[in-house]
Amino acid sequence: MDEKSYEVLRWYWEKSHLASRIYSALNNSGGGGLFLSVVVVGKPGYGKTSYAYYALKTGIIKMLCAEEDAYDLDMCVKALENKHGELCMSKYCQEPDPVDREYRWAYYTGITDLERFINDAVKLLVKDSVRRKVLFMDDLVTKSVFNLGEKWRRAYMAFREIFRVARVGSSVIIMTATSPTLIPDFVKHASEYIAVWKYGKLFLYGRYIKYLEPNEDGSYTAKLERVFEDRVPIKALFGMPKWLEEDINERKKQLIRDAVRLVKGDGFV
Numbered sequence: 001m002d003e004k005s006y007e008v009l010r011w012y013w014e015k016s017h018l019a020s021r022i023y024s025a026l027n028n029s030g031g032g033g034l035f036l037s038v039v040v041v042g043k044p045g046y047g048k049t050s051y052a053y054y055a056l057k058t059g060i061i062k063m064l065c066a067e068e069d070a071y072d073l074d075m076c077v078k079a080l081e082n083k084h085g086e087l088c089m090s091k092y093c094q095e096p097d098p099v100d101r102e103y104r105w106a107y108y109t110g111i112t113d114l115e116r117f118i119n120d121a122v123k124l125l126v127k128d129s130v131r132r133k134v135l136f137m138d139d140l141v142t143k144s145v146f147n148l149g150e151k152w153r154r155a156y157m158a159f160r161e162i163f164r165v166a167r168v169g170s171s172v173i174i175m176t177a178t179s180p181t182l183i184p185d186f187v188k189h190a191s192e193y194i195a196v197w198k199y200g201k202l203f204l205y206g207r208y209i210k211y212l213e214p215n216e217d218g219s220y221t222a223k224l225e226r227v228f229e230d231r232v233p234i235k236a237l238f239g240m241p242k243w244l245e246e247d248i249n250e251r252k253k254q255l256i257r258d259a260v261r262l263v264k265g266d267g268f269v
Helices: 003-015 017-028 048-067 073-084 098-106 111-127 143-147 150-164 242-264
Strands: 036-041 107-109 134-138 172-177 192-199 202-214 220-233
Touching: 003 048, 003 073, 003 220, 017 036, 017 048, 017 172, 017 202, 017 220, 036 048, 048 073, 048 098, 048 134, 048 172, 048 202, 048 220, 048 242, 073 098, 098 107, 098 134, 107 111, 107 242, 111 150
Parallel strands: 036 172, 036 192, 107 134, 134 172
Antiparallel strands: 192 202, 202 220
16 A cells, blocks of 8 residues: 555544444444444535545445454554555555455446446345445435436335335445435435535535524524534545546446437437
8 A cells, every 4th residue: 555545544544433433333233233324415526425435445444454353554454455455545546456346336326327226236235145235325316316207216216115124235325415405305314414515625524413402482493413523634635536536427428328318218228
């Protein structure tokens, strides 16, 4: 692992609350069956996909190292690289590393991947005997999918039912969206919500919960309580890995093609 990758991994290993939550869910799934569903919401360009990806990967790395009794960061990296090969975890990664290749089957992005996810659901959540499963859904399902009609409406309804019982076959689900108004209600009610905004040279990823504070007149005021806040430096090396960025861009191009076919009535291929 080069210095850039080590810096990114060390930050998420030592400072990311989300990475720790993911590790806890994965590491305890065999004994307690913990389940974690998280939605990260932020404007385009606010690094939500990079944050979700690195937190998820760090949680997976911690889980793999716990299996090797390597709880120190340096020991962890050495143990995994001796067993699997060199790890890469920064914007400058040209190809998926061994951890990416093992868990890439669980990555879906854009609504055109919705059909692929549904086709994979039985294998991922039922047939595969591995309990600690991870699903990463980047802008996969929004309320607008339902309004596309035809097979997309059916796919949306199928996803709703699959998501409702997903804890049976998965440990962690990480989803991203560009706006809270796009998130289906059935996802909101079952997930932890993380919002992102810029503050100077940092991206702030905050997990908040709503509560009602009583007033003297007997009424209540809705307020937010901060559960945690991850502060990620706005630095190039913390950006999305090159290979993942290219993958997402290709899927976005396909989404444009499919949207045009939908308008023209040509169907999807």
